[in-house]
Amino acid sequence: MFRLLLCLPLIWFCACTQSNEHLDPTSKNNDSLAFYNNEAREAQYSMQERLEFANRAFEGVREQPKHPLYTKILYNKNWLHYSLGQYDSLVHYDAVMQKNAAVNTAPKEMGMQHYLLGYYFELVKHQSDSAFKRYNRSKTYYQQANDSSGTGTALLNMGGIQYKKRDYFGSKETLTEALKYIKKETDSVTYWSAMDRIAQSHRHLHNYEEALAFYANITKEAPKANLSVYKNNYATVYIDLKKYQKAIAILEPLVLDTLANSETTQARVLDNLTYARWSSGVFVKPQDFLKPLEVRKLQDDKRGIISSYLHLSEFYLKPQPELARAYLDSAKIQAKEINSSGGELEVLVFKMQLEPQNAALKERYIKLRDSLYESELKVKTQFAKYKYDDELKEQSILRLENEKNLRELELAQERFTKLWIIAALVVAILLILLIYYVQRYKARQLKIQHNIDRLSAIYDTEAAISRRLHDDFGSGLNTAMLLLQRQENIDAILDQLEKLYNQSRDFSRSLNDIDTGAGFKDALSLMLRSQVPQDTNLLLLGFHKIDWDLVRPVNKITLYKILRELMLNMRKHSAAKRVTLKFEMHSKHLKIMYSDNGKGASHEALQLKNGLRITEKRIEAIGGSISFETDEQSGFTSHIKIPF
Incomplete structure (x- = not known):
């Protein structure tokens, strides 16, 4: 089940084909790089043909790591190398990709690349440490790309590795973090798988109430596709609690639903049901244990085979001790093949029951238990360190980016301030010039108007003088002339002349300078x-x-x-x-x-x-x-x- 989850992103990527017509390499809207890269993703071609397209695309960007398509093309090429089993090429071009990671601007593709290498190290090289590191880097890049589904899937795989390494507490924490990114509505398979693994971690930590609460929720809401797996795991919690009837009530309906179960799941259900029945006192035949064992052998389910051998050894422990010992030896061989110290430890528990006086077995048990404890502690510390180091690295990168952005912001602010100062100076100068010319214009206009007013006042004054001369002196002179013509009394003429003299004197005074x-x-x-x-x-x-x-x-x-x-x-x-x-x-x-x-x-x-x-x-x-x-x-x- 877990391996299927690992494959899902790869299966999805492989299935992502264009629904539109094929791109024309001569089309004005698409260059040759985009054309070859898209063709390399087309499922209609063979894997080898697709790799040839990818190689052509990569040749166009080999010396251009800053090209927008560089990371996408190289990831596509790496995925094809993996699919064709060309692991040396995969590792080589992964190194090329990581070398240019600093200039890459495609965090999602970088996340996919690290995920691919994590998958390679986990399932091909069986190097859990390297796989965990790559999944952790994948998570970081997915977070940068705001890809919640990718982040959740990477965390799910990290939690799975911790679970296999018996770091149940660390697994629970990692998987709980994964649930923050996985959307139940759109990515239900990943979501419920994480919930199942958290419940199993609680089970191994002996937090049975928490495990049962998780499974009650899972079996109520999870889709039917994987429900048999979750219900089988639900039953194992009741088996650990020795509540066999509840386990049987869950498992019996699953045995009948053969269409919904894979052969691996069916074998697990049959083995657990037989063990629960036998443990509850119900008579079972050896064949009931042997049938799921044969299925597991055909499926090469190593861990399942160990579980069947342990159940058979416990079944024969009292009636046929030698047969029980034979099954324990077989379980020990399988445990060593997959490097399962936990499986070997369970074998020793039953062997000590067969040989209670064997001091060597007890010594081996104690030594293996202590070694397993130290190994688990080391694993816990190691995984925590990987996450911590990656967080420190990410914080360092973010700090450097923030410092860079801060410097750029300060420089931009300085440029902006300088521009504002220059603009303000230009505006101020323009305003000063404008005010100067406006004031100058107003002063000129005022001067002109003042001169006009002065001229107007002068003209009006001259006109007033003219009228006064005409009205006052004109009429007086006319009177004097009439008196002379009529030869009137000389005294009257003299009076009129004196009057004219007084008027002229007053008029002169009114025009003279004023003190x-x-x-x-x-x-x-x-x-x-x-x-x-x-x-x-x-x-x-x-x-x-x-x-x-x-x-x-x-x-x-x-x-x-x-x-x-x-x-x-x-x-x-x-x-x-x-x-x-x-x-x-x-x-x-x-x-x-x-x-x-x-x-x-x-x-x-x-x-x-x-x-x-x-x-x-x-x-x-x-x-x-x-x-x-x-x-x-x-x-x-x-x-x-x-x-x-």
Whole structure:
């Protein structure tokens, strides 16, 4: 049964043939390597023909161990060497494969290769240690490939070797680990075989309750295909416990189901049933023991033959001691052939019953028992060491890989950081250049706009002067000319000329330079008061608290003309009885609030006043601001901000 399980991956691999049409070696989608490798797996060809395809494929990658198909091609070739019994070639190309293992990137195929060599060492070379090592390496590669089925199968074989070497505790641990990877639903044969072997390990460790619990579960859920094997092993637990009737109840139905049993299984069932019946006191004939023995001889079942000889020797121990001794000698020969110290030890137990006074037998028994104990201890330690060393090696590899990955990550982070720094510098430079050019553009545009505003203010001022000259002086001159033409009273003409002179003087003063020095405060106060009609009260709040030295000369001139325009507008249009000017000092600007209780004006009329438009342009040119609030019922208000 166990050997069949070992063969399953190989049988599966052999049966994996393509369902599609054969690849064309000239096809654009498949190169010659893939073609020959796939042909080497086709079951329709003979094994020798398949090997020829594999050799052709390998020739294409012999010097390219990093080629993606290298490991797959070489594993395929090795499997064919094994199948053809070409073991020297198998070992040679396995060495080639292991030599290039460091650069291989196909962990699953590496796992399959180690599994194949484990199978070779176990069943061909009978070297359990080497087989165990290879299965252990196979497990590691299967884990790297995330192949749970392969991992579980490798562990199952490792546990089987430990079981054969009587390392039952180690076997139980290994098989329990295997169950973590084997899926009951998709790999039931492997799963239930592992469960059976764990139960048998419990049996040999005398953990009978655990063994019975396992078998109760196995016989309830396991598929029918191997159920006879599991039930037979179930019965052996009851035989060890001397509960023969329970063993008989399990075994008797199995004898009748000959179609479900192989000859090997049928022989085991018959032998165990006969032994259970005889042990329970039921009469049995010697033929009942001899029949399964003959089957075992035909099947060359060495361990089964030893079991039959021991049962027959026990059967004849009292009635025919000499015949019992003959069977014991035969059992001893078989045990030595397969190097079974345990079988030889059981032979000595019965021989000491035949010859209780034979000191040599007792001495041999003690020596063999101690030797077997030391051997089992050595095996346990050895297998544990193999697993431990492999774990250390794997940890070392993982540590080196982690260190390599960490270095690569650090280098990548450094490159990433440098790229970010460079990118940040580039972005910063671009932003600085962008801000510089935007600010430069804005400054240029602001300068242009400032010049435009200045020109506009100049043009508006010239237009205002022109209208004033036309309206005031034009009408006055026209009146004087009429008086001269009519030869009116000379006093009237002189009065008109004096009026024109006063107007020209006032007009000249309004255009002359404004004192922006120490006399600005008095000049501004005089101008404000001179513009107020006799029946209007002027209230100046905070005027004397202002430090006029903080205000730039050009801003003083602008403020002077703005306030004069507001006072002129009040005098001509508002008929206000009270005018209030409130001055406030702030950290960066001077704030003035003008208000009167005159007639006010609509927003439409306000927009048409040319003087106010000029005022707005003047204050905007120096970075200040002015706003108007007016209503025909509540008067006129203006808020002015002048920067220092």
